Amino acid sequence: MITTRFCQLSWSVMLCFSLVQGASAAPSPVSYGVETDTFHPVKEQHGMVASVDALATQVGVDILKQGGNAVDAAVAVGFALAVTHPQAGNLGGGGFMMLRTASGRTTAIDFREMAPARASRDMFLDANGNADSKRSLTSHLATGTPGSVAGFALAAQKYGTLPLSRLLAPAIKLARDGFVVNEALADDLNTYGKEVLLAHPNSKAIFFKADGAPYQKGEKLVQKNLAHSLSLIAKQGPDAFYKGAIADQIASEMAANGGLIGKADLAAYRAVERKPVSGSYRGYEVFSMPPPSSGGIHIVQILNILENFDLAKMGFGSADAIQVVAEAEKYAYADRSEYLGDPDFVKVPVQALTSKAYAKSLAQQIDLAKVRPSSEIKPGKLAPYESNQTTHFSVVDSKGNAVAVTYTLNTNFGSGIVAGNSGILMNNEMDDFSAKPGTPNVYGLVGGEANAVQPAKRPLSSMSPTIVAKDGKTWLVTGSPGGSRIITTVLQMVVNSIDFGMNVAEATAAPRFHHQWLPDQLRVEKGFSPDTLRLLETKGQHVKVQPAMGSTQSIMIGPDGMLYGASDPRTVDDLTAGY
Incomplete structure (x- = not known):
C-alpha cells in the first residue's frame, strides 16, 4: 500500500457577446500527475479511500481488500469516524451520500436531521423577538432527530454487499479498545472541546481525563459506552437506535433537559433516496446533492x-477569473436565501435555478472591470425559467463504483451533549433553519420563509458531495466541510480540474476564495499574488485574507482506469490510501 499527504468600462452588449462566444474554447487538458506538476496525487489501481482521518481511511481500504464494494467501505468509514473524529463524524447527526454505480446509475441518499414534532416556528427567538444563538447551538433544543444511522443502514442494505455487523466491527473495536489521539483531535478538544463539552458531565467524562485536562496527542481514548451502542446497532440494526435502548437514552436525555426529541420522533425518522441535481459543464456531467442541500443546485x-466565460484563457489566480467566479457566487447565494428549503415542504424551483438560459441572463450582468455591490443584487425572478464543522470522504472500488459522503454534527462536537450513557454526541443542526427570516446563522448565511422551522422538516444545508462524469464514466469524486464555504470549495475543485487542467492534488492544494453575497466580502486564502488582490480591489471587491477554507477528500479516475487521490493539505492527520 502507498500512502501520501500533501502537506473601466462596463461591458457593452458586443463585448458580452464576444466573451460568451469565446467561452466555447476547450478547457486545459487534465493532468494526471507528471514530472512538471507541483503536487502529486496518490496513485493506486484497485480501490481508494480519502478521508479526514488515517484510521478511518485504513478501515475503508481493509473493507475493499476483503471484497466489499465502495458502499460497504463508505459505511464502515462513516461509523469509524464517529469514533475517531468526534468533531464531525457521528451517529447523532446527519448528512448526504452521492452514489454512482459502475453501470452509471447515480442516486442521492438524504439522511439529514429532521425537526422534532414539537418544534415551532419561533422556538429560537427571545422575549424581544430576536434570534437567540444559544438556544439554537448549545441547548438541548438545538438537536434535530439524527439520520446518520438510518442513512448508512439504507445504503448498506440496498447497495452494499457485506452485512451491516461486519461494517460496524472496525468502529466497535476502535471504541472498545481505544485509539491514539491524533494532533487534529487533540487541538480541537483543547479549543472547541473546552467551550462545548465541559458543561455537560457525560461529555466531560468521555473526552477529558480525571484531572480535567483534555486528552492529548499520543494518549489513548477509550469509549466503552459508544462501543456498546455500536454493538447494539450491529446486532439489532437501525432499530436499536430509533426504537430500542439507544432511543430510550436519547429521549430521556431530551425530556430531562428541555429538549424536544421523543421516541415517536426517532421511530418516525426515515432516510430517503432522491434524484441528484445534474448539469453539464464544458462536456462533463456534474451530479450533486438535491434539496434539502443547496449545494448541488x-x-x-x-x-x-x-460556462459563458473562457476561464482557461484568463488563467488560474488571475484577477479576471476570480472576479467572474466571485460575482457568479453572489447571484447564487442571493437566490439561496429566497428559494431553498426542504422539498417536502416548499416548492424549490430547481429547473429555473439550474437553467442555462437563466445563467446566461446572470452572466450578462457581470462586469469584468467593476463589481456589482451585494446591496444591488436580489434573488432572481425565476418565472420565465421554471418548467464549520463537517467532514467528507470519498471511495472508489475496483469495479468503478463511487461514493461521496458529507455528514456532520454542524459545529465542532455539535451541541456538546452526549445522550445519557450512549456515548453518542448530539448535533446542533436546528441552527441551520432560519430562526428569523433575514437573520444570519452561525455561518453568516441568510435564509427566508422557505427554510423556517417546521415539525418533521429538514433544515437547509450547504453539504455538496459531488461526482463528475466524463464520456459516461465516473471521473471525479469530491466534497468538503466548511459550512457556507462548502459550495465554493467544491466548485473550485471542479473548475481547477476542468478549466485549469490541474491534477487532483494540485486542484486540492490551490488557494481558494469565497463570496456568499452577504456579507459583501471576498474572502481569500493566503497564496494569491498581492498584485492580483490589488487589481480586485480596484474592481471594487472588498478583499479579506482569512484562514484556510475546506478540507476536500477527492479521487479522480484517469483514462487508463488508474485512481488518483488527494487529501487536503489544510488539515492534519487526513489520509488518502488504496491498494
Missing part, C-alpha cells in the same frame, strides 16, 4: 454562469 447554477 448552486454548484450547477454557478458552473452554468461560468
